[in-house]
Amino acid sequence: MVKSELIMRLAELNPHLYQRDIERIVSTVFEEISQALARGDRVELRGFGAFSVKRRAARVARNPRTGAAVNVAEKHVPFFKTGKELRLSLNQGSKQ
Amino acid sequence: MAGSTVTRAQLSEAVYQEVGLSRNESADLVESVLREISNSLVKGESVKISSFGSFYVREKGQRIGRNPKTGEEVPILPRRVLVFRPSHVLKDRINNTLSGRPNEAGHD
Numbered sequence: 300m301v302k303s304e305l306i307m308r309l310a311e312l313n314p315h316l317y318q319r320d321i322e323r324i325v326s327t328v329f330e331e332i333s334q335a336l337a338r339g340d341r342v343e344l345r346g347f348g349a350f351s352v353k354r355r356a357a358r359v360a361r362n363p364r365t366g367a368a369v370n371v372a373e374k375h376v377p378f379f380k381t382g383k384e385l386r387l388s389l390n391q392g393s394k395q
Numbered sequence: 396m397a398g399s400t401v402t403r404a405q406l407s408e409a410v411y412q413e414v415g416l417s418r419n420e421s422a423d424l425v426e427s428v429l430r431e432i433s434n435s436l437v438k439g440e441s442v443k444i445s446s447f448g449s450f451y452v453r454e455k456g457q458r459i460g461r462n463p464k465t466g467e468e469v470p471i472l473p474r475r476v477l478v479f480r481p482s483h484v485l486k487d488r489i490n491n492t493l494s495g496r497p498n499e500a501g502h503d
Contacts, residue, residue, distance in 0.1 A: 300435045301443045308431050313424070320414050324424050329447045331409045333485055335401040337492045342401040347429045348477070352489055375493040376486065377448070379479030388437050389452060389475045 336377050346384035353378045436477060446484040453478050 300308075302325065309321050332350055335342045342350040357373040381389075403425055411421040432442050432450065441451035452475050460471040 300432075300440055302445055305428070305431055305442070305444075309424070309427060312427060312431075316416075320416070321424075323414050324410050324421075325428055327410050327413045328406055328425060328428050329444055331401065331406050333447060333488060335405075336485070337488045339493055340399050340401055344403060344406075344429060347433060348479075350479075352493065354493075373494055375489050377479075377481040377489055379450075379477075379481075381477040385433050385436070385477065388433070389477060391437075 339375075344382065346382045348382040348385060349380050351378050351380070352376070439475075444482075446482055448479055448481040448485055450477060450479050452476070 306318065306321050306325055309325070310316070310318050313321065332342050336350055336352050339352055341352075352375050355374045355376060358371050360369050360371045361367065362369055403422070406425045407418065407422040410416070410425055411418050414421070416424070435442050436450060436452055439452050441449055443449040455474050455476055457473045458471050460469050461467065462469055
């Protein structure tokens, strides 16, 4: 499913809303999460999961082709941990 | 790192400010966005949100684990795990503000 399909599905479930509004709702949700992460905040959505930012320290890496040492600057990467409820429902039905 | 946590309440508030719906309905819609994403994932379908990232389900095979306390071997059953791959746009945004530089050396 891509974003446009998500919007279509929500539009079917909410026939009283304009598709344009649904688009804005979906964009706002992801925009708010992105902004929070860009501030270094955590986003916790119980049952779904939590987004956070992890710091990766600067390190010296090697170019695997030439073996030359390269300095890699410190960076921050977004991280998602699946919520308990979603983790359980992913495994329901089939195994366990 | 900055310490505050954003929850459904802030997402609903942002939706409320952005679209002319009631607070209640805004909260319901945030919830249905999350629910529809979850439903797709539970069906095994991946979910791709451009300029944010993609969520996909990975099947993991059975392996032997060990209880770290007792050293006892226990089988870990096959299971499905959810993986989030952030998009470059999101990674760059985060690095621009937090590390003061765009994310170099990224692959897709």
